Amino acid sequence: MAQRGIREFDGKRMLAAHWSTYFGQLPAYPGQVVLVAPDTDLDALPKEHPWLTKQKLVVKPDQLFGKRGKHGLIKVAETYDEAKQWIAERMNKEVTIGKVTDKLTHFLIEPYVPHEGEYYVAIKSDRDGDTIYFSNHGGVDIEEVWDTVVEIHVGVAEDINQLDIESRLPADTPADKRKLFADFVRGLFKFYRDLAYAFLEINPFVVSDSTIVPLDLVARLDDTALFECGDKWGYITFPAPFGRRFTKEEEYIKEMDEKSGASLKLTILNPKGRVWTMVAGGGASVIYTDTIVDLGYGHELANYGEYSGNPSTSETYEYAKTILDLMTREKDPQGRPKFLLIGGGIANFTDVAKTFTGITMALKEYKERLKEANVRIFVRRGGPNYQEGLRMMRELGKELGVPIEVYGPEMHMTRIVNLALGSAEEAAQGEKK
């Protein structure tokens, strides 16, 4: 992986934990913030966090999506009981944000901070360094006021201590806050670099009793830096993006993938689709999917998936079985054929015959159901021992009585998509006649 979103809670927790290191001279942000998960005992929380019952609170979901205010998902609660009730009403309920629907499962509670100005700061990574964005007009959709934002680029080898931040803040920065903001930005930048953030946006932060308090925070960490920064991060999770829910079969493959040294991925796009893929290799699987979409069959595409990294025979067997089971559950209502594309590029070192062994085992097992569902199979693969792998597939076709067309590197990688979909086209034409 690489850059991955983290919860607002974790960002604020880290800021508070490392405040004295990076913002030593500034009044400390107390970091009063609590994360509520489905299994959190809300009644027990005040014991650990007494401030919860002593002030006005802000409650909001913490699940890597923004624009919560616009969706009525930020609550200012007069009392803790009110906050509890608000959470209880929403926990495990579905909401739709934009085009995506998912359950609410995590909420953040923090003190309500009375304030006047709202300010914007963000830091973003690029190839040559990192860019700081600052505006005195935070708290809104920043893109609407982008002309108030100043950008300060800090090169890879540049030392933020040597940069004059103060004079580069926007002209409308209040005079009495220039030094405070410059110190804050400098500290935030060092925090960002030391902890391997790839993106950090605080919109807005406010000043309350001369203490800087982040109200809303969005961040991504570079998770490959775990071995360098794990101690500083503390306990951290990288939640799945909002709206990414898994079916039973996807969950099964995901679990297998996590336990295995190999890579096994499955996303079901449309279980009623007639075009199913089982492709070796991350890049090749994307290309097959692209081609199906580009040839105008996106609506018939049932799944996206790939296997790679030398999976064992039992892994490819389980993987193939999962797909075959899904695709043969029901016949096409109009009796049209279904297509299974067993594709792949030219492997570097993977023994093709070996990886096909698991697949042929599964195909044999599903012989009757494949026939019932009127499945046609197309194979294309190259690499070590591919001749033997392809021979196995051809033999299997005779044995199963299911049409299997088999090709090697002499044929362009995605041509089987054309062959399969072309035959679908022909069949459709034939019916019309």
Next chain:
Amino acid sequence: MAEKRPDYILFDRNTKAIVYGYQAAPIQRMLDFDYACRRDTPSVACIVDPTQDGYHKCFWGASEILVPIYRTIREAAAKHPDADVLVNFASFRSAYPTSKEALETDTIRTVAIIAEGVPEHRTKELIHIAKQRNKWIIGPATVGGIAAGAFRIGNTAGTIENIIEARLHRPGSVAYVSKSGGLSNELNNIVARNSDGVYEGIAIGGDRYPGSTFLDHLLRFEANPEVKMMVMFGEVGGLDEYDVVEALKDGRITKPLVAWCIGTCSKIFPTEVQFGHAGARAGAERETADAKNKALREAGAIVPDSFDDFDAKIRETYERLVREGKLVPKPDIEPQKVPMDYADAVRLKLVRRPTEFMTTISDDRGEEPKYCGVTISEVIEQNYGLGGVLGLLWFKKKLPKWATNFLEMVVLITADHGPAVSGAHNAIVAARAGKDLISALASGLLTIGPRFGGAVNDAAEYFTFYHDAGYSPDFMVKDMKNKGINIPGIGHRIKSVRNPDKRVELLKEYARKHFPMTPYLDYALEVEKLTTTKRENLILNVDGCIGILCCDMLRSIGYTPEEVKEFVSLGALNALFVLGRSIGLMGHVMDQKRLKTRLYRQPWDEILYLMPDKPEEVK
């Protein structure tokens, strides 16, 4: 410093590389490629491995060569100043410091970083250093790249068969740059089938900040007169492809460029909600494959409608260049044949060779060693016990419970007979001389033979001989008396008919109860009847009883008399005694060490000295 090449050439037929990390397989693959290309010298100058130095043996064609191994990049670079490439197989943890050191080494110009998972801010630092020092980075997270007929980074392009299939052993006119390394083989194949072949192919790696970009390499290809057309293979995500769009527009790229960005399918995926941040301002739309393909097409690249036409576009472009006389197809050259690895030839059943060694009792090649076909975990789960394991490894049989119990009884009975017997005495003397456990044990074991512990074996031999030959017990007693041999296994220092040896009683009782047959015991007891009439203590002793019952056991499990004889002659009965007694001997050795006893010296008064005053003089 290596011989001066034009800046646009990173690799040629004389390129030498330092390989960081002791990676035997990729090193051999690099050498095999060199050999197939008919390079004069291997491309791997040396290996750096912080844990060892010395030499690595590998093949150059059919013969073997040595590649030096150094502990540091500094030493490697100092000894091989002509190596200007470092192929870095360091892990994601050490990729940064090692690549940094390499970039700061004057003689190294190009660093290929194979590791996946190098932190982005570390890569950015490396990019900065490379830029300042005018160096090249390929990767991280890549298989590397290949200059056809010249140089190959590590595992790029797969097996030698594939390399020859894709004609990579000689240069063509098409250079490509791709993000994905996994697909580079497919690209090699596509280019080879639709043109005169690959000139060079680079996989820049899948990270967000590749050490060198599409444009960096395309500009090199643009400058290289040997490259007549270029291929670029981009991806959804990131914006690096737009640098190429700019270069097409402002005329820095003029050679025909066939381009395609994969990931056009992303539009049908359930998308993750975009949060309104500074990054989104650039417009996530621009990062899609569709937008990039469109921009490339508009800037003058040759972009197919889908990947399915990618091959056709390359072919069309190539044929057009040939037609226009801008490209003269590069000749095909026969590769130098790389001998097949012996292991591969065996796997493919192309060769055979007589073995030098054989075994019929165990096999350690599978996931778990097996004793005579039984996995060790099965041995534990099914309670084979010590006797069961003896059955598997000595008799190659799964013995019934009565037999394994008997074998275990024998081990228990023979385990120790106190410190005074020869074996224990020797072991103790050796232990007291400060020898280690194994030496002291061996010293004790070496006394086992005809006089000490040998009665078990001898009893078995004599009793089975007379019994199997059909002689009567009476004949046996008389015959041995005539030959002047004491019957082995008969007689005890103290025990007698009226004061029987309890151990012998127990063994006999067990055999009567459990053994299906006891022909030798029955015979021996007849002999004992005769001998005890002569003297009270001429009873069947414990050694004799063990030896005889072992033979009965063998007969009971189906051995013929001939097989029993063979087994005894193999030393199987001594083996049982050795096994049991080793327990006691080791006990004595450890006991002596625990007691910290000192060197043993036989007291003078226990030795009779009969030395003459002077030697007899031989005239």
